[in-house]
Every structure is written in C-alpha cells, then in structure tokens.
Amino acid sequence: MTDHYELTMLQAALQSGAAHRTCVFEVFTRSLPAGRRYGVLAGTGRFLEGLQNFKFSERELNFLAERKVVNEETIEYLRNFKFTGNIYGYAEGEIFFPHSPVLQIEGTFAEAVILETYLLSILNYDSAVASAASRMSIAAGTRPCLEMGSRRAHEEAAVAAARAAVIAGFTSTSNLEAGLRYGLHTIGTSAHAFTLLHDTEEDAFRAQLDSLGLDTTLLVDTYDVEKAVRLAVELAGDQLGAVRLDSGDLVAQAMWVRELLDSLGNQKTKITVTSDLDEYAIASLAAAPVDSYGVGTKLVTGSGAPTSSMVYKIVARENSEGVMEPVAKASKNKSSVGGRKNAVRRINDSGVATAELIGVDVTAPADSNDRELLVDFVINGELQPGFTGAEGVRAASTRHAQSIRELPRNASRLSAGEPVIPSEFIVKEQTN
Amino acid sequence: MTDHYELTMLQAALQSGAAHRTCVFEVFTRSLPAGRRYGVLAGTGRFLEGLQNFKFSERELNFLAERKVVNEETIEYLRNFKFTGNIYGYAEGEIFFPHSPVLQIEGTFAEAVILETYLLSILNYDSAVASAASRMSIAAGTRPCLEMGSRRAHEEAAVAAARAAVIAGFTSTSNLEAGLRYGLHTIGTSAHAFTLLHDTEEDAFRAQLDSLGLDTTLLVDTYDVEKAVRLAVELAGDQLGAVRLDSGDLVAQAMWVRELLDSLGNQKTKITVTSDLDEYAIASLAAAPVDSYGVGTKLVTGSGAPTSSMVYKIVARENSEGVMEPVAKASKNKSSVGGRKNAVRRINDSGVATAELIGVDVTAPADSNDRELLVDFVINGELQPGFTGAEGVRAASTRHAQSIRELPRNASRLSAGEPVIPSEFIVKEQTN
Structure with a gap:
C-alpha cells in the first residue's frame, strides 16, 4: 500500500x-x-x-x-x-x-x-x-441517523465509512463487518426483494413478522403505501415496530402515514425514511413526523x-x-x-x-x-x-x-x- | 461484507x-x-x-x-x-x-x-x-495517462481504482499493490519531500540521478522552475528522461519549459504534468507540449x-x-x-x-x-x-x-x- x-x-x-x-x-x-x-x-x-x-x-x-x-x-x-x-x-x-x-x-x-x-x-x-456524517447528525437533531451506504462504496471503504459515521454521531450501521471489527450496533430488516419473493405482500409481511417478531420494520412502498400500512397493522397490531418509506415525496408521505398509523391505533409504531438522504433532505424533514433516517450514498461519498x-x-x-x-x-x-x-x-x-x-x-x-x-x-x-x-x-x-x-x-x-x-x-x- | x-x-x-x-x-x-x-x-x-x-x-x-x-x-x-x-x-x-x-x-x-x-x-x-478514466483517456488522445490517486481514496479502494483505470485506458499506476495483484505497470520517481530533505536542490537532483539513472523524471517546481530545469540539464545532460510540473499554470509553463529544454539541447526530455487534473484540464492541455498526464484525486473519486x-x-x-x-x-x-x-x-x-x-x-x-x-x-x-x-x-x-x-x-x-x-x-x- x-x-x-x-x-x-x-x-x-x-x-x-x-x-x-x-x-x-x-x-x-x-x-x-x-x-x-x-x-x-x-x-x-x-x-x-x-x-x-x-x-x-x-x-x-x-x-x-x-x-x-x-x-x-x-x-x-x-x-x-x-x-x-x-x-x-x-x-x-x-x-x-x-x-x-x-x-x-x-x-x-x-x-x-x-x-x-x-x-x-x-x-x-x-x-x-465523518465530516459529512457530522453535518447530517446535526441536521437530524435528536433523531437517530443510521448508516446504510455500504453498497455505494468500495467493499472495504464501506467498513471504514460505517466506523467514521458512528464517530461523527450516527447510532448504527447496516454493515455487519463494521459491527464485528469495531463493536458497532448493526441494524436491518428487509428489502423490496423480500416482498417480491413472495406471491403476495401479505405472505411476505407474515413471513417477516413470524420470523423477526412484531417489533420489526416493514417496508411499505413495494406496491401501494396505504394498502401496505393497513395490511401491516392488520397483521401485527399495535405492537408493530416501524414502517419504512424508501421512495416518493417523503415529507408528505410521512405526514399522512403518521395520521393513518395513529388513526389505526398505532401511535407507537415508528416511521423510518431511507431514500437518497443527505444533510439538506434531513433538514427538510425536521418538521415531518419521522423517527429515524437511513443514509446511504451521500454519506459514503462525503456528500459532495x-x-x-x-x-x-x-x-x-x-x-x-x-x-x-x-x-x-x-x-x-x-x-x-x-x-x-x-x-x-x-x-x-x-x-x-x-x-x-x-x-x-x-x-x-x-x-x-x-x-x-x-x-x-x-x-x-x-x-x-x-x-x-x-x-x-x-x-x-x-x-x-x-x-x-x-x-x-x-x-x-x-x-x-x-x-x-x-x-x-x-x-x-x-x-x- | x-x-x-x-x-x-x-x-x-x-x-x-x-x-x-x-x-x-x-x-x-x-x-x-x-x-x-x-x-x-x-x-x-x-x-x-x-x-x-x-x-x-x-x-x-x-x-x-x-x-x-x-x-x-x-x-x-x-x-x-x-x-x-x-x-x-x-x-x-x-x-x-x-x-x-x-x-x-x-x-x-x-x-x-x-x-x-x-x-x-x-x-x-x-x-x-472506469467511467471517469475512460473520458480522461479519450481527452488525452495518444498521450499516456498515469494513475496516481491512491492517497485520495480508501487504501483498498485505491488498488481497485488503479485496476479500473488501466481497464479504461490508463497505461500505468503509482500503486505497487495493484501492480502486484493485477500485473499492472507501476511508475514513480520522487516528491517534493525528497528535494526538501537535502540541503540543496542540487544535492537532491544529484542523489536521484546517481541512484535512479539519467532517464529519471526530476520534479522541478519545489523552488523556482526555471532554475531547476537549468540545473537538471546541467547535471543530467541531454539524456535526462523527463521533468515533472505539479503546480501553477500548466499550459503556459509547459510551453516555456519545452522551449527552455529545447534551447538547452534536451529535445528528447519529456514533460509530465500532475496537478489536480481531470478530463477537462487534460483536454485544455491538448495543444500544450505535454508528454503524459498524472491523474489523482479526480480519477479515484469518479470525477464528480x-x-x-x-x-x-x-x-x-x-x-x-x-x-x-x-x-x-x-x-x-x-x-x-x-x-x-x-x-x-x-x-x-x-x-x-x-x-x-x-x-x-x-x-x-x-x-x-x-x-x-x-x-x-x-x-x-x-x-x-x-x-x-x-x-x-x-x-x-x-x-x-x-x-x-x-x-x-x-x-x-x-x-x-x-x-x-x-x-x-x-x-x-x-x-x-
């Protein structure tokens, strides 16, 4: 080297x-x-x-x-x-x-x-x-930032990025190797592929809830967000951990998904968002009812x-x-x-x-x-x-x-x- | 991973x-x-x-x-x-x-x-x-592009970057590990630190010529470019391999350095430039008398x-x-x-x-x-x-x-x- x-x-x-x-x-x-x-x-x-x-x-x-x-x-x-x-x-x-x-x-x-x-x-x-992560952490205020950028960086750089993100305020990472090497907290539940693997969204949600428990995070934007949120609550009840939004207008979506969850009795179910976030997008979500931010590409590439x-x-x-x-x-x-x-x-x-x-x-x-x-x-x-x-x-x-x-x-x-x-x-x- | x-x-x-x-x-x-x-x-x-x-x-x-x-x-x-x-x-x-x-x-x-x-x-x-390297190679035409960006990327990403650059038209890399793993041609001679290490520029040039031979590349912009070029020719004669420019207005500098070298009888001595190049800078040097381009930061970060x-x-x-x-x-x-x-x-x-x-x-x-x-x-x-x-x-x-x-x-x-x-x-x- x-x-x-x-x-x-x-x-x-x-x-x-x-x-x-x-x-x-x-x-x-x-x-x-x-x-x-x-x-x-x-x-x-x-x-x-x-x-x-x-x-x-x-x-x-x-x-x-x-x-x-x-x-x-x-x-x-x-x-x-x-x-x-x-x-x-x-x-x-x-x-x-x-x-x-x-x-x-x-x-x-x-x-x-x-x-x-x-x-x-x-x-x-x-x-x-770390310099990018610090700005994102500050923009997120007290809401946790989760590092999910491994796939957008060289495979070893990804491990270093997870480590640097946690140094600069992120709470956890999707990168298991970084968890192993540096004792970082790791997180993750499922991707669109898991929903698409099953014959129906209901089969997929059931499989995930059965295996990972009611407090898991269900990804609700594979087909129709509203139907998916209703289905998730129907299957998991008020113990559902969180729903994840990965596309669309996150501010507007977070607003009505929060209202929908509340109206269904799921005040404790959290909302996590993960679509192309950077420090500016995080700041623009400050007033939206979001509980955590998953950050990928912009983190591991230093946000510009x-x-x-x-x-x-x-x-x-x-x-x-x-x-x-x-x-x-x-x-x-x-x-x-x-x-x-x-x-x-x-x-x-x-x-x-x-x-x-x-x-x-x-x-x-x-x-x-x-x-x-x-x-x-x-x-x-x-x-x-x-x-x-x-x-x-x-x-x-x-x-x-x-x-x-x-x-x-x-x-x-x-x-x-x-x-x-x-x-x-x-x-x-x-x-x- | x-x-x-x-x-x-x-x-x-x-x-x-x-x-x-x-x-x-x-x-x-x-x-x-x-x-x-x-x-x-x-x-x-x-x-x-x-x-x-x-x-x-x-x-x-x-x-x-x-x-x-x-x-x-x-x-x-x-x-x-x-x-x-x-x-x-x-x-x-x-x-x-x-x-x-x-x-x-x-x-x-x-x-x-x-x-x-x-x-x-x-x-x-x-x-x-590779996508950035390809644009740079095309901009360089028949002049060789040399990969020198290791220090601006994660240490393992640097090896991958050297490999990708050579796939997309670069002729060689400064990264020795990439040379070892993938059989790439490696290049390099000296940095400003080597000149500064010695009591005088003359001591440094002599040491390099003694050890690496007359066909080495001397870095001529540590103090005063004109003095350094004259000194280089005085010490190495017309067999001097190349001079390297790493700062300043490269187009103008390449022009008068070429004239100076020619006037001193060093028509065969080449000029290589290495200062913050990207595909646009390389294109802008097309009409300048430059023989090769050393590319670093912009290459390993995908040029934007x-x-x-x-x-x-x-x-x-x-x-x-x-x-x-x-x-x-x-x-x-x-x-x-x-x-x-x-x-x-x-x-x-x-x-x-x-x-x-x-x-x-x-x-x-x-x-x-x-x-x-x-x-x-x-x-x-x-x-x-x-x-x-x-x-x-x-x-x-x-x-x-x-x-x-x-x-x-x-x-x-x-x-x-x-x-x-x-x-x-x-x-x-x-x-x-």
Missing part, C-alpha cells in the same frame, strides 16, 4: 545517506471543501492499527526485486522495516480547520516517507465521511466532498550538520509553511471556540480555557493505549460530540460559508 | 420456505451520472475473485450468534454457504447505458440475496472510476460521480407452484421492469453502435452486425476461465478499447448530454 515513488525516493536517499536524517512530516489540509464550516478528523485509529502490521512480505519483496522497482539495498531495508519514531496528532473525532496539523510523524526520512500513501488514504477517506484533500508534507529535517531546520516548498499555488506545528483551540469564557492557533516552531499561547490539540499516539515506535479497536471508536465518538458542543452556533448552518473559526499562525519573532 | 438485512431476510425466507425459490436478480442503473454519455463497467473480475472466497468464518458466525443478528438455522445455512447458481453479465470493460443488465445472478433466493452488498460495492465503485448508482433487483422468481414469474416493484420514483433481460448492441453497416436493445423475457432481435452482450461467468457455481486476475484485466482493457471504437463520435464529447445511444426495451407481445 505504498506508491512506487516512495520506494524510489527511499533508494536514492539510502544511497545519498540522507535517508537517516531525522524529519518531521505533517498532515494538514489547505482548505475545507467549498462552503464547509469545519472538518472532522477520522481514520487515526485505523492508521495506528495498520501501522502495527506495516511490514513487507517476501511475496511483496520478490515483486519489487523482479520488477526492479528498487535495488537490493532498499529491499533489505524494507525486509527489516519497523517504525521506531513518534506520532502525534489531533484526537480522532476532533474538529479540524485549514492548516490544523492533524497528524505529525517524527522519524528518519526512510521510515516517515513510506507511510505517506497509506496514512493519507485512510485519513482522506475516513475524514470525508468524497476526499479531504489532506496532504503529507515534510516541514523540518536535520541538515548535513545534524541541526533541525524548517523546510517548505515555494510552488506557486501549493506553498506550505515550514517548521513543526503545535495547536491550541482558543476557547472564550463562555466555553465557545474562537480560533485555531497554530504555533510554528513555537508553542501556541494558551489561556486557561484553551485546549491543547496534539495527543501522543506513538512514542519511540510504541503505540500508546486507547486509540484503536472498539475502544478507539468510542473515545473518538465522545471527543467528536464534545468538540461540536464547543463550536459557535454558526457551525451547524448548512448553507455555504467560511470556516466557523479562523486558523491563525503564531510565528517565532525574528531576531536579526 | 453483507448488510444486516440480507441475513434477516434470509432467516425469514428460510422460515417461510421461500428461501429456496429460484430467482433472477439483475444489476443495472436507472440513469448515468448527470451529463455523461456512457458508462464503463468494471469490477466484475474482482467480484468473481471474491465469490470464490465468499464464506462465513467461525469468528463471523459467532458474532452473528452473540449479537442475535439471526437464528441458529440461518447460521447453519451460512456455515455451509457456497454459491451454486449461474452468473451472466456484460464483459468487464464493456460500455453500458441506463437499464443495461450488466450482471445477472440466477440461483435460490438464499444464495442470491446475500451477495447484494458485496457485488454492488465492487461494481459501483470500480465502474465509477464517485459511485455508479447501480442497484440489484429481483426481476423473476418461482411462484408457489414452481413457475417462474416476472416481478417488479411499483414505487413512485423507483419503479423497475420485471422479467429477465438480455441485451444486444445494435451496430449499423458502418460499424457504429446505434442502440442498446434490452429484451424482456424475450431474445432481443439481432442483425448480423449486432453484438450479443451477455457472457457466461459462472455456470452451476463453476467459474468460467479468463475473467479474473491479470488475465481478466488485460481482457477487460481490450474489450473497453473495442467498445469505445464502436461508439458514435459524440461519445467523446465532454460537454453534458444524453447517453450517446438510446436504451430500448423489447417486450414480448401480449396475447389476450
């Missing part, structure tokens, strides 16, 4: 000797997707899990040798690869803004450079999903922003005398700020965030309310506890909820706008 | 007995992404590879039991699961249109229903990438259409008397056409495609030039040869190139428009 050029750079740097220079690389984004007011970091736990197994197998090394991707010296280095440096960054689930140093890798050039593709793949995708444009840049390295120096490229539309960053979220006396302070080769000043944002993930190659597996997801979900509460009220606006707080660089004073 | 509801449907259908009815499910899309003139099918080979290992491990079965996702009878069914039905579909790399039956699964409801999420995940993502909106619908099944019947739901904005499809691409005497004929429970009429589109992939559970691994990718790439040549000229227009040929249903005549 590395790009070809990481290994050719490694080869050239091993030959020049520069491969062993200590470096600091940082992950950040130059801007948020157009109109977004904040981003949500996700994927750190998956990266840390993967880093424990980031090794090159003999099959892979043979491929590199046969294809002459790199020379024997480089292959020997990869055979013994183990990351021994330090990793710091924003806690998973944390909000981020342009230039927030969400991950820092400190190690030799050799060990830092070959992580680039792997870690960016994870953070870029997972954060795109399917990747997070995070980049991985070298910001400091030892020079030939062994002294650490800031470095940055000067390309026209892609310039970077050199030097190791740290970061503080400025919090005012009302507990509201007012700025993202990013110190460059200097500690960002902090008042008593302010929050330090960098966490120790890996020290001298040793993973610190609490960031991976189901435990990591729970912690990230809690972190996300806390960070959201701290943002100014504007953060929850869905209309396009600037980042809800500014990112401010704090630079060391020059002494001439 | 299944959705929770597939297994609850299985449980209810096992209990009602309907699980063992023979069914036909089909994969199709109701429409192409807005403005697209054709789609490219990709992922079939990956699905067929995965189907060979589509089993439920004891760890997974324990999870289903502990979480009470399904009952013991269902778990027992899953423990012994093996697909024994038939799979037909469009050859991988084939062009598709709205309602093209790109994959058909024939088997019991039980064995067909649990494949839904897995196969849609694969086809939806891979086809999104990150998924293909393919659905998996039951279209026919046995009734309680064992007779096959067409079935379809009647939902308001999501109706389907029941009945098993077949498909023919109508080709006129000039060899140009004029229509996608989709027969519904009837063979679509074919003239001598017309092309039957359905291929046998799996018969009675047995995978037919030639569709998987590196062999499958090569065949798909060839199929794609042939199908593209057959399309009307309008297919290559990048401006928004209707599908380049219409999809026409051929329905059995009703006998009353």
Whole structure:
C-alpha cells in the first residue's frame, strides 16, 4: 500500500545517506471543501492499527526485486522495516480547520516517507465521511441517523465509512463487518426483494413478522403505501415496530402515514425514511413526523466532498550538520509553511471556540480555557493505549460530540460559508 | 461484507420456505451520472475473485450468534454457504447505458440475496472510476495517462481504482499493490519531500540521478522552475528522461519549459504534468507540449460521480407452484421492469453502435452486425476461465478499447448530454 515513488525516493536517499536524517512530516489540509464550516478528523485509529502490521512480505519483496522497482539495498531495508519514531496528532473525532496539523510523524526520512500513501488514504477517506456524517447528525437533531451506504462504496471503504459515521454521531450501521471489527450496533430488516419473493405482500409481511417478531420494520412502498400500512397493522397490531418509506415525496408521505398509523391505533409504531438522504433532505424533514433516517450514498461519498484533500508534507529535517531546520516548498499555488506545528483551540469564557492557533516552531499561547490539540499516539515506535479497536471508536465518538458542543452556533448552518473559526499562525519573532 | 438485512431476510425466507425459490436478480442503473454519455463497467473480475472466497468464518458466525443478528438455522445455512447458481453479465470493460443488465445472478433466493452488498460495492465503485478514466483517456488522445490517486481514496479502494483505470485506458499506476495483484505497470520517481530533505536542490537532483539513472523524471517546481530545469540539464545532460510540473499554470509553463529544454539541447526530455487534473484540464492541455498526464484525486473519486448508482433487483422468481414469474416493484420514483433481460448492441453497416436493445423475457432481435452482450461467468457455481486476475484485466482493457471504437463520435464529447445511444426495451407481445 505504498506508491512506487516512495520506494524510489527511499533508494536514492539510502544511497545519498540522507535517508537517516531525522524529519518531521505533517498532515494538514489547505482548505475545507467549498462552503464547509469545519472538518472532522477520522481514520487515526485505523492508521495506528495498520501501522502495527506495516511490514513487507517476501511475496511483496520478490515483486519489487523482479520488477526492479528498487535495488537490493532498499529491499533489505524494507525486509527489516519497523517504525521506531513518534506520532502525534489531533484526537480522532476532533474538529479540524485549514492548516490544523492533524497528524505529525517524527522519524528518519526512510521510515516517515513510506507511510505517506497509506496514512493519507485512510485519513482522506475516513475524514470525508465523518465530516459529512457530522453535518447530517446535526441536521437530524435528536433523531437517530443510521448508516446504510455500504453498497455505494468500495467493499472495504464501506467498513471504514460505517466506523467514521458512528464517530461523527450516527447510532448504527447496516454493515455487519463494521459491527464485528469495531463493536458497532448493526441494524436491518428487509428489502423490496423480500416482498417480491413472495406471491403476495401479505405472505411476505407474515413471513417477516413470524420470523423477526412484531417489533420489526416493514417496508411499505413495494406496491401501494396505504394498502401496505393497513395490511401491516392488520397483521401485527399495535405492537408493530416501524414502517419504512424508501421512495416518493417523503415529507408528505410521512405526514399522512403518521395520521393513518395513529388513526389505526398505532401511535407507537415508528416511521423510518431511507431514500437518497443527505444533510439538506434531513433538514427538510425536521418538521415531518419521522423517527429515524437511513443514509446511504451521500454519506459514503462525503456528500459532495468524497476526499479531504489532506496532504503529507515534510516541514523540518536535520541538515548535513545534524541541526533541525524548517523546510517548505515555494510552488506557486501549493506553498506550505515550514517548521513543526503545535495547536491550541482558543476557547472564550463562555466555553465557545474562537480560533485555531497554530504555533510554528513555537508553542501556541494558551489561556486557561484553551485546549491543547496534539495527543501522543506513538512514542519511540510504541503505540500508546486507547486509540484503536472498539475502544478507539468510542473515545473518538465522545471527543467528536464534545468538540461540536464547543463550536459557535454558526457551525451547524448548512448553507455555504467560511470556516466557523479562523486558523491563525503564531510565528517565532525574528531576531536579526 | 453483507448488510444486516440480507441475513434477516434470509432467516425469514428460510422460515417461510421461500428461501429456496429460484430467482433472477439483475444489476443495472436507472440513469448515468448527470451529463455523461456512457458508462464503463468494471469490477466484475474482482467480484468473481471474491465469490470464490465468499464464506462465513467461525469468528463471523459467532458474532452473528452473540449479537442475535439471526437464528441458529440461518447460521447453519451460512456455515455451509457456497454459491451454486449461474452468473451472466456484460464483459468487464464493456460500455453500458441506463437499464443495461450488466450482471445477472440466477440461483435460490438464499444464495442470491446475500451477495447484494458485496457485488454492488465492487461494481459501483470500480465502474465509477472506469467511467471517469475512460473520458480522461479519450481527452488525452495518444498521450499516456498515469494513475496516481491512491492517497485520495480508501487504501483498498485505491488498488481497485488503479485496476479500473488501466481497464479504461490508463497505461500505468503509482500503486505497487495493484501492480502486484493485477500485473499492472507501476511508475514513480520522487516528491517534493525528497528535494526538501537535502540541503540543496542540487544535492537532491544529484542523489536521484546517481541512484535512479539519467532517464529519471526530476520534479522541478519545489523552488523556482526555471532554475531547476537549468540545473537538471546541467547535471543530467541531454539524456535526462523527463521533468515533472505539479503546480501553477500548466499550459503556459509547459510551453516555456519545452522551449527552455529545447534551447538547452534536451529535445528528447519529456514533460509530465500532475496537478489536480481531470478530463477537462487534460483536454485544455491538448495543444500544450505535454508528454503524459498524472491523474489523482479526480480519477479515484469518479470525477464528480464517485459511485455508479447501480442497484440489484429481483426481476423473476418461482411462484408457489414452481413457475417462474416476472416481478417488479411499483414505487413512485423507483419503479423497475420485471422479467429477465438480455441485451444486444445494435451496430449499423458502418460499424457504429446505434442502440442498446434490452429484451424482456424475450431474445432481443439481432442483425448480423449486432453484438450479443451477455457472457457466461459462472455456470452451476463453476467459474468460467479468463475473467479474473491479470488475465481478466488485460481482457477487460481490450474489450473497453473495442467498445469505445464502436461508439458514435459524440461519445467523446465532454460537454453534458444524453447517453450517446438510446436504451430500448423489447417486450414480448401480449396475447389476450
């Protein structure tokens, strides 16, 4: 899971000797997707899990040798690869803004450079999903959002998407593998295929109620919604769990289905909707009598922003005398700020965030309310506890909820706008 | 890699007995992404590879039991699961249109229903990438397109994206894992980090040339492009392979860099560009002296259409008397056409495609030039040869190139428009 050029750079740097220079690389984004007011970091736990197994197998090394991707010296280095440096960054689930140093890798050039593709793949995708999920969760208010997008994303991305969605406020997922790997709550009952499989809708509803119980969710829009709702109540009585609407004008439909259910004595039967929802559709359903939202395509594709444009840049390295120096490229539309960053979220006396302070080769000043944002993930190659597996997801979900509460009220606006707080660089004073 | 509801449907259908009815499910899309003139099918080979290992491990079965996702009878069914039905579909790399039956699964409801999420995940993502890649390849004309988007997609999606890109005309990828799995050609030399690692640009260029040879590609926009090009030629002479531009106004830059290289005697040194390209940017560079395009973000996110909106619908099944019947739901904005499809691409005497004929429970009429589109992939559970691994990718790439040549000229227009040929249903005549 590395790009070809990481290994050719490694080869050239091993030959020049520069491969062993200590470096600091940082992950950040130059801007948020157009109109977004904040981003949500996700994927750190998956990266840390993967880093424990980031090794090159003999099959892979043979491929590199046969294809002459790199020379024997480089292959020997990869055979013994183990990351021994330090990793710091924003806690998973944390909000981020342009230039927030969400991950820092400190190690030799050799060990830092070959992580680039792997870690960016994870953070870029997972954060795109979490950032969309957070807006949807906010739009849904207290109603639960259910992740159902697996079929619209690569099969492994689907598992990561479910995880990211739960970090950013979703309550459950349809993806069983995500349930298994990360301890997520999974949900699901039936699709149109189940109704169509049976000779009649009544046969299908009976089969489902017999097998899954009266509190199941019946899908009522295969043929005629009104007939299906009446049939569902006739068969299940007032204990029917929920009905699901997956097509048509959801607002109008939810209104009259609610009235119909109530008139039949099914005040406790819930309504769940699942048709092409995004944060705007969810917001437009706020006044409709809907109990939960199933979200698919728009969630797993980041609701218009399917990747997070995070980049991985070298910001400091030892020079030939062994002294650490800031470095940055000067390309026209892609310039970077050199030097190791740290970061503080400025919090005012009302507990509201007012700025993202990013110190460059200097500690960002902090008042008593302010929050330090960098966490120790890996020290001298040793993973610190609490960031991976189901435990990591729970912690990230809690972190996300806390960070959201701290943002100014504007953060929850869905209309396009600037980042809800500014990112401010704090630079060391020059002494001439 | 299944959705929770597939297994609850299985449980209810096992209990009602309907699980063992023979069914036909089909994969199709109701429409192409807005403005697209054709789609490219990709992922079939990956699905067929995965189907060979589509089993439920004891760890997974324990999870289903502990979480009470399904009952013991269902778990027992899953423990012994093996697909024994038939799979037909469009050859991988084939062009598709709205309602093209790109994959058909024939088997019991039980064995067909649990494949839904897995196969849609694969086809939806891979086809999104291939469809974008095809437009980019056409825009690039005879210049090679290189896939470099791994970092902007989930780490496993990145491998699938590289594979889909090569099927749709890309010549190579930066993703080494994709090279290993599918025999793809991989490429890469160095990033800005390599230049910044060294004390000077000269040190960096020297290190790269020493290690990778004079025919390497030097990245010349870390500091000052003109100085870097002059330095590169000074160090490598006229054997320098290529220079890479990754920022700024690429058209203008390519022009003067080409002139500079020529004036220095480096007529053979190539120029490759890699900055945020999509099919439109590639088209706008057609007149610029560029030799190859490195494409990243826009490729792996489907250039505005990150998924293909393919659905998996039951279209026919046995009734309680064992007779096959067409079935379809009647939902308001999501109706389907029941009945098993077949498909023919109508080709006129000039060899140009004029229509996608989709027969519904009837063979679509074919003239001598017309092309039957359905291929046998799996018969009675047995995978037919030639569709998987590196062999499958090569065949798909060839199929794609042939199908593209057959399309009307309008297919290559990048401006928004209707599908380049219409999809026409051929329905059995009703006998009353």
